Amino acid sequence: MNYFAIKHLHMTAAGLSILFFVIRAYWSVTGSALLQKRAVKIVPHIIDTILLVCGVALSIMLGAAGMQPWVLTKIILLIAYIGVGTIAIKRGKTAKTRGIAAVIAVAIFAYIVGVAINHNPASWFA
Ligand code: HEM
Numbered sequence: 718m719n720y721f722a723i724k725h726l727h728m729t730a731a732g733l734s735i736l737f738f739v740i741r742a743y744w745s746v747t748g749s750a751l752l753q754k755r756a757v758k759i760v761p762h763i764i765d766t767i768l769l770v771c772g773v774a775l776s777i778m779l780g781a782a783g784m785q786p787w788v789l790t791k792i793i794l795l796i797a798y799i800g801v802g803t804i805a806i807k808r809g810k811t812a813k814t815r816g817i818a819a820v821i822a823v824a825i826f827a828y829i830v831g832v833a834i835n836h837n838p839a840s841w842f843a
Contacts, residue, residue: 720778727771731833733764735826742805742819746812765799790838791829798825 718726737760744752751757772791776783801822809815831840 720775723771723774723778727768727775730764730768730771731830734761734768735823737761737764738802738805738822738826739819742802742815742822745806745809746816746819748812752806765795769795785836786838787832787836790832794825794829794832798822798829801825 741752741757741761743749744757769792772788772795776788801818804818805815805822809818828840831843832838835841835843837843
């Protein structure tokens, strides 16, 4: 696969990740049983793995240009997005906690998109 294809796969996975996250977060806050479905539990892991693996592949293909602070920022914030995301979907005890965690996770994601586009850890504030 060439760079362009991997980049598109990376961006598609990012889009699907936030789309499915928002849907699951909604189900989590409203206490929907759909959240317990097998596919609903597995598919997001596959998407997030594709997102990360493609991101790492792109960094390696970029060589020195891929070893930049903005790339490290994305890796750290992707971990934060997933971590806060699990509070929103699973670990948060009350609907309110899960709702607040969901909003924070979406904000982290929006920040990461800014980091991606501007190639700068300061994201939209660069
Ligand atoms: C939620 C997490 C992520 C989102 C939303 C995201 C989003 C994006 C977007 C939108 C682009 C295209 C930017 C552009 O060309 O304008 C991109 C490119 C890229 N991303 Fe990510 N990304 C994420 C995670 C990661 C991670 C974890 C890594 C590194 C391990 C990474 C490495 C890269 C690289 C190297 C490029 C290529 C930049 C270029 O060719 O100019 N991304 N990402």
